[in-house]
Amino acid sequence: MNEVKNSCLGLIFDVQRYSIHDGPGIRTTVFFKGCPLKCWWCHNPEGIDSGKELMYFEYKCMHCGTCAEVCPMGAIEFDESPRVSRHLCIACGNCSAACPSDALRLVGRGYTVGELMKEIERDVLYFDNSSGGVTFSGGEPLYQHEFLLEVLKECKKMGIHRTLDTSGFAPQEVLALVADYVDLFLYDLKLIDEKEHIKYTGVSNAQIKENLRFLVNYGRAKDIILRFPVIPGINDTPDNVDDMVEFISTLKGLREIDLLPYHDVSEKYNRLDKDYKMTVHKSPSRERLMEIKRKFEDIGLYVKL
Ligand code: SF4
Ligand code: SF4
Structure with a gap:
């Protein structure tokens, strides 16, 4: 008999099967609706609003x-x-x-925990054969943490590997609640200067930095891959990269950072009648990416482009 708790509803805007860029192996990526950040360059603007x-x-x-x-x-x-x-x-x-x-x-479609598990379970064979699993992304999955927690628990019961792709912006007690059910964190770091962070994302980064430190102190450093969306003229500046290097150096045990080069997604914003604030439309140059890569390698991180 199916014991899955179905009382809780989650609003999901996409379920992508056979993903290979959101964690190890072949994965199903579940995109949650709603995010408290409003990053100018957000590649998934359909995930920002919490409604359909x-x-x-x-x-x-x-x-x-x-x-x-x-x-x-x-x-x-x-x-x-x-x-x-x-x-x-x-x-x-x-x-x-x-x-x-x-x-x-x-x-945006409402799912019960059971309905979402049915979607996820379709590819268990692929997960097993590729050391893959499920990735929760968005939007910000922690924004719907009650639903997320129930799905994480079900996946854990079934032995499915669980990755959380997060901005890290959530109350610490929420992160602590889900952390034991997460195998791998894809943790975004965007800007170290707080004023700049507020300007380009709409929120302070104090909680984000604090939560990252919390996870590291909780013994989870080896389970974290940092993600740095490289946005020309905004956070690829020498000052921000140096600040990132300095901040990350204070966190012991982190092993990897992935550089995610910006690309123009203005078309998506047009489809939603949303303003695209970015005035830069070019991706960062290969040369600049390599310079940034070397900076992180110098502090012992494996850097993936
Ligand atoms: S625009 Fe479409 S979704 Fe919105 S109220 Fe009209 S029919 Fe419904
Ligand atoms: S006008 Fe365009 S969007 Fe509206 S129903 Fe016809 S095809 Fe669809």
Whole structure:
């Protein structure tokens, strides 16, 4: 009999099977909705808001106007193309269900723990054969920590390897609650200067640094891979890289940092009618990435690009 606790609902915006970049082996990556940070460069803007929202794919649109006809809120104005008044939309999904070409997609689906486990369990064989598992990403998975904890527990019971991809921005008691059920942390570090961090992400980094130190002191350093999204002109500056090196040097036992080069995702923001604040649209140069790589290697870290 299935003993899975089903009372708790999680809002998920994607479940990606056969991922190979979110931890070891072949993985299923579960993307949680909602994040307390608002990073200017965020590659998953559909994960920031904690509710369901519509994405419009213009290149798929047949300009038929059906979406406007079925909207119960009059939230879609149609004049050759549909325009969604976001403040009127109640995310009922009528328009996306009626759209003949999948040009409107309602992002975010509620899952019970049991439903999500069914998705995850589909690939257990692949996990076993590749030393893979499941990765919880987002958005910020800790933002829905009660649901996350229940799913982590179920995966642990089944012996599925569990990776948490996190900004580290959460109350420490929340992190402590889930830490024992996580095998590997992919832990983002973006900017060391607090004012800069607030400017570009909307929140202070004090809790993030404190939580990283907590995990290290808790004996989990070997289970952490740091992730540094390299954003030209924002955090690839000599000052920030030196500050990162200095901060990481105070944390004993960390072994790896992955550099994640920025790339332009303005198209995704357009699909959500969200502002893309980035004015730099180029990825960091290979040369700059190699310079940063050497800086981290000098303090004994394995650096993956
Ligand atoms: S999701 Fe519902 S309320 Fe929102 S635009 Fe579509 S039909 Fe209208
Ligand atoms: S129903 Fe779909 S294809 Fe038709 S106008 Fe709306 S978004 Fe475009």
